[in-house]
Amino acid sequence: MTDLSGVRALTFDVFGTVVDWRSSVSAEVAAFLDRHGVEADAGLFTDRWRREGYAGGMRLVRDGELPFQTADQLHLRMLKILLEELSIEAEQAEMEKLNRAWHRLHPWIDSPGGLQRLRSRFMVSTLSNGNVDLLVNMAKFGGLPWDCVLSAQITGAFKPEPQCYQRAAELLGCESHEVMMV
Structure with a gap:
């Protein structure tokens, strides 16, 4: 020992x-997608949100391509990209509420x-x-x-x-x- x-x-x-970030966020993503009538895999959405938004965003900050940003800012940046790719139009308040799923793990x-x-x-x-x-x-x-x-x-x-x-x-x-x- x-x-x-x-x-x-x-x-x-x-x-x-x-x-358990994945299950926690995926559940909120699934409910969000359902409210918007979008059929998409909430787990894959969540994985990409985390991988490209958070990990990818930190890499951009480390490489000097972005100024320092909080995890919330990096997550929101990627969330907007993902929603645009799925042609989901959401109010800013609704996006921010979903983004705060990371606060409810x-x-x-x-x-x-x-x-x-x-x-x-x-x-x-x-x-x-x-x-x-x-x-x-x-x-x-x-x-x-x-x-x-x-x-x-x-x-x-x-x-x-x-x-x-x-x-x-x-x-x-x-x-x-x-x-x-x-």
Whole structure:
């Protein structure tokens, strides 16, 4: 077993690790498509939204092709493209509501209890490329008992840029070797 005696804080990459983003967002996408009378695979829509909008958008930011943007901004940018491709005309408020599906992600069944148990020994915090308000809303929605909500947003760069991890350790009052990323 790994020696964790020097670890004071655990930081979590939330999407997929703590929450089931795909099922959560796909359900909201399916309802949205149904309301608009569009027959399309909600899971594929969601996968593309995540892959090209979020991951692809972060790549564009890292490569200097886009200025830094929050996860919400990157998701909305791609959502508009996907809706246009499907010839869906939606009001701005309706698009923003769907875009906020990323704030309403259901945790994996063992996440809240597991985090609570870990809190007895470690500081537990997010360290996600998601924006701060997204992570706070997600924590409230899913009952996730974080000690702290940290985001790459605070550095104006995305993980895996070193400053994201270094700033998180600093804000947690730890040396880098005292923080474990989960």
